[in-house]
Amino acid sequence: MPTPSRTSLDAIVAAGRAVLAREGISGLTMRRVGEAVGVRAPSLYKHVPSRSALIRLVAQDLVADIARQLDDAANAGDPRQALRAVAFTLRAFALSDPHGFDLLFTHLPADAAPDTSTFASAVGPVLRVATDLAGPDHALDAARTLTAWASGFLRMELSGDFQLGGDVPGAFEFGLQTLIAGLECRQT
Amino acid sequence: MPTPSRTSLDAIVAAGRAVLAREGISGLTMRRVGEAVGVRAPSLYKHVPSRSALIRLVAQDLVADIARQLDDAANAGDPRQALRAVAFTLRAFALSDPHGFDLLFTHLPADAAPDTSTFASAVGPVLRVATDLAGPDHALDAARTLTAWASGFLRMELSGDFQLGGDVPGAFEFGLQTLIAGLECRQT
């Protein structure tokens, strides 16, 4: 006889995000997520085909959040201000959910990586800022330079790779100014 | 009665690197490494206290190789040329051993991460180049900016995150020139 589901895809993804935030990717197991939604691990397969698919859903949920925040930031004042706002927004997100941020910039197996269209929503705001600063001809190159620097910096910060001391927020500010100056100074 | 070891720490680390290069970090298991050196997994614990410790040794081996190559590159001509050589050396390494490169810039648990002194040998050449380009006052900030950009870019390239097409080597070149221009243009 038909029985209503005791959980839902939304609840599973939300629980996945919570478990990820608390325990990191290696702690994001089917048994733990099941526990968080009040069901045994095998039952999760009624809603999700595999752990990889669950990871993808969690990643897409994270990207959607970031995209929303970046979109707001990209509207802040002149191009320089907008770029700064984008960078600080990303850093705030990374510090607020280190494991979540880690997941997005970690090399995931193909069946766990969010698809192209998901990323596009987060790339949009960055591309807009890059166009304003570097011109349409160099927008893509500039966006890649900015994203590479920011993601690299924040990953290193979260991993504790800045072991030589010094002022880490200051280094973030320095990088930001260097990139802005470079985009404005470079000939053609 | 005493029996000579059928393997050695060096052989285990070398096998670990080979397995890592072929199968990636998740394939770097004790059973597989054991197989590669002709011994069962439990015997590895005569030479290495844990899988984490083995990962650390493999990572340190990789860093030593990179440090050697970066040291050569940092001596190439004027500061701009030296920076370019450092960047291209790192990229060549990343492309030649994607899984190995990945391991170094992945967030490892504390008991698997190489210790500070290991990284110092690879940071040295970068710091030298950064000093020449940005002056001693900004050397550390500049080195962090360069490392963040290069590692971020190469991680994204290896992960296939550049899905919008375009010229990826060209984007690497663009980033390099932007950073050089930024370091040379910025006031103070």
Added chain:
DNA sequence: ACCTGAACACCGTTCAAGT
């Protein structure tokens, strides 16, 4: 129609027993 325990193939790791 959903949920479950048992099972299978994998892990890292320990340890008593072999040589």
Added chain:
DNA sequence: ACCTGAACACCGTTCAAGT
């Protein structure tokens, strides 16, 4: 003194059996 198989606690995943 090294090596081994068996075992334990964990995984992801499948599936027959329960309701």
